[in-house]
Amino acid sequence: GQSLEQPSEVTAVEGxxxxxxxxxxxxxxxxxxxxxxxxxxxxxxxxxxxxxGLEETGRFSSFLSRSDSYGYLLLQELQxxxxxxxxxxxxxxxxxxxxxxxxxxxxxx
Amino acid sequence: xxxVIQSPRHEVTEMGQEVTLRCKPISGHNSLFWYRQTMxxxxxxxxxxxxxxxIDDSGMPEDRFSAKMPNxxxxxxxxxxxxxxxxxxxxxxxxxxxxxxxxxxxxxGAGSRLTVL
Numbered sequence: 001g002q003s004l005e006q007p008s009e010v011t012a013v014e015g016x017x018x019x020x021x022x023x024x025x026x027x028x029x030x031x032x033x034x035x036x037x038x039x040x041x042x043x044x045x046x047x048x049x050x051x052x053g054l055e056e057t058g059r060f061s062s063f064l065s066r067s068d069s070y071g072y073l074l075l076q077e078l079q080x081x082x083x084x085x086x087x088x089x090x091x092x093x094x095x096x097x098x099x100x101x102x103x104x105x106x107x108x109x
Numbered sequence: 110x111x112x113v114i115q116s117p118r119h120e121v122t123e124m125g126q127e128v129t130l131r132c133k134p135i136s137g138h139n140s141l142f143w144y145r146q147t148m149x150x151x152x153x154x155x156x157x158x159x160x161x162x163x164i165d166d167s168g169m170p171e172d173r174f175s176a177k178m179p180n181x182x183x184x185x186x187x188x189x190x191x192x193x194x195x196x197x198x199x200x201x202x203x204x205x206x207x208x209x210x211x212x213x214x215x216x217x218g219a220g221s222r223l224t225v226l
Binding site for chain 1: 140142144151152154157159164165200202204207213214215216217218219220
């Protein structure tokens, strides 16, 4: 089966750092991805972790621990435009991608 | 590249009518996914294709839903007959070849917002 758990909402202040956690139960787990979706828009790819450890892309970093079935997305130097929904997604050996319910991030001034 | 193209962007129909959603994946991508998004259920994977062949349709809610991919550049998702609970945004996404540079990146279309009255 497939299930992913992430917080439903997070609020943070502009300029701060926020971490969005994701735990998963995925048979044949292959990797963990993160996507961003603004209201009314399509999900867009942020990062992918196929191996344990940290992947850094500009202000965004993503981490994976296979032994803990856990990952997180770290957003630094938050900007107002980062207010969006963030989804973790697990891929399995068949390359299907199943998404969590998403975390709504609100960045306040 | 124009990205993943979906049509229609919006559709309002009455219960019982047939609905056909269309998708053109990115040229060269060999995997195509159909998702449904609602507030209650989030992003649900309905079906996905590799090289035009359906690999997993376990997410298709019931027999009223069907999907086809007759060639590498076109796919349809059909609902017949439609019901109010089918109201959602339907996304199509495509992905490049396994092992290639875009192997782990899904590119989504803009979505088709369906309202069934």
